Amino acid sequence: MTTMIGYCRVSTVEQADSGLGLAAQRETIQRYADAHGWEVEWYVDAGHSAKNMDRPQLQAALDRLNVPAKRRDVGGIVVAKLDRLSRSLADFASMLEYARGRSWSLVAIDLGVDTSTPTGEMVANVMMAVSQWERRVIGERTSAAMQAAKHQGRHMGRRSALPKATADRLLELRSTLTLAGTADTLNAEGHTTATGTAWDEHKVCKTVHRLARDAEAARLREAVLAS
Template identity: 75%
Template sequence: MTTVIGYLRVSTEEQAHSGLGLEAQRDTITRYADAHGWEVIWYMDEGLSAKSLDRPQLQAALARLHVIPKRRDVDGIVVAKLDRLSRSVVDFAGVLDLARTRKWALVAIDLGVDTSTPTGELVANVMMSVAQWERRVIGERTSAAMQAAKRAGRHMGRVSALPESTGHRLLALRAQHTLAATAVLLNAEGFATATGETWLPSNVCKAQARLTAS
C-alpha cells in the first residue's frame, strides 16, 4: 500500500475557532486517501502561518521525503488546500521542484494537483511556469532598480549582500546536503539569492565560499 504524509496546518486565528479547521482538513485528506487506497501518516503545525516554509512539522515531513527512494518509507505529501502548505506560488513551485527531483508525489486536493497522475502533473507544471515567470519579473525589476541607482551615481555594493537569515540557512543546509539539494531546498523554503533569483548549485557554492571567508 502507498503511504503518504497528510500535512495539516492552522494559524493562531484559525486555532481559536475550536480547531474545526484541522478536522475539516483531516476529513478531506482521509476521504481522498481512502479513494486511492493510501495509508496516511499525519504531520501537523498548529498556530503557524504560511508566510514561509519554516515550520517544524513541515520541515520534518520534507526531511522524511528527502531520503533516497530506496530507503524512503513514504511516497508523497497531501494537503487539503494549497494555502495549508504555502500562500506563495513561488514557494509552492519550489516544493514541486523538490518533489520532482526526489521523485515523490505532491497533492493539493483543492487545486487538483496530484503529481502521481498525468493530469495532476500537468496542473503542477502550469503552476511552476507561472512561478518561473514571477521570479523573472522580480529579477528584472531588481536589475532595473540597480541600473537606475548606478546611473544616479549611488553606490550599490551592499545590494548584493545576502540577508543574514539566508546565509545561516544556506550553511545549515550545506552541513547536511549536496550543493544541488541545498539549492532545491532554499528555493522550496522561499529563500532567494542576493539578486532575487532562483538558487542553482553554482551560486550556492559561490555564496558558501563568501560566507565562510567572511
C-alpha cells in the same frame, strides 16, 4: 497500500485550540485519500504561518521523504489547500522540483495538483513554468528600478542595520533638537550607530538622510512588486 503524509497547518494558537480549521483539512485529505486507496499519517503545525518553510512538522515530513526511494515508507505529502503548505508560488514550485528529483508525490487538492497522476503532473508543470516566469519578470523590474534609483543617487543595497528603536528615537529627537543635541542625547541614552560607534553631528545628519532614502527605496520596491 500506499501511505501518504497528510500535512495540516493553522496560523494561530486559537485556531489550533478550536480544532475547526484542522478538522476541515483532515476531512478533505482523508476523503481524497480514501478515494485513492491511501493510508494517511498526520503531521500538523499548529500556530505557524506560511511565510516560509521553517516549520517543525513540515521539516519532519520532508526529512522522512528525503531518503532513498527503496527505504522510504511513505509515497508523498498531501495538503487540502496550497496555502497550508506555502503562500509563495516560488516556494511551492521549488518543492515540486524537489519532489520530482526524489520521486515522491506532492498533492495540493484545491488546485488539482497531484504528481502521482498524469493530469496532476501537467498542472504542476504549468505552475512551475508560471513561477519561473514570475521570478524573471520581478527580477527584471527590480533591476530596472535599482538602476533608475542609482542614476538618481539613491542607494538600494544592504547596510549595517540600525536597530529600529534607535532609528525611531533619532527621528523623534531630531524633530525638536539640533544635530548636536540629537547626537548628545543619543550618546547619553546609550544608543550607538549601526557600526557601534558614538554619535556626532555628521553621523546624525547622514543617518537621517539615509533613513529617508531607505524609506523611499522600500516604497519603490513595493510598487515594483505590486505592478
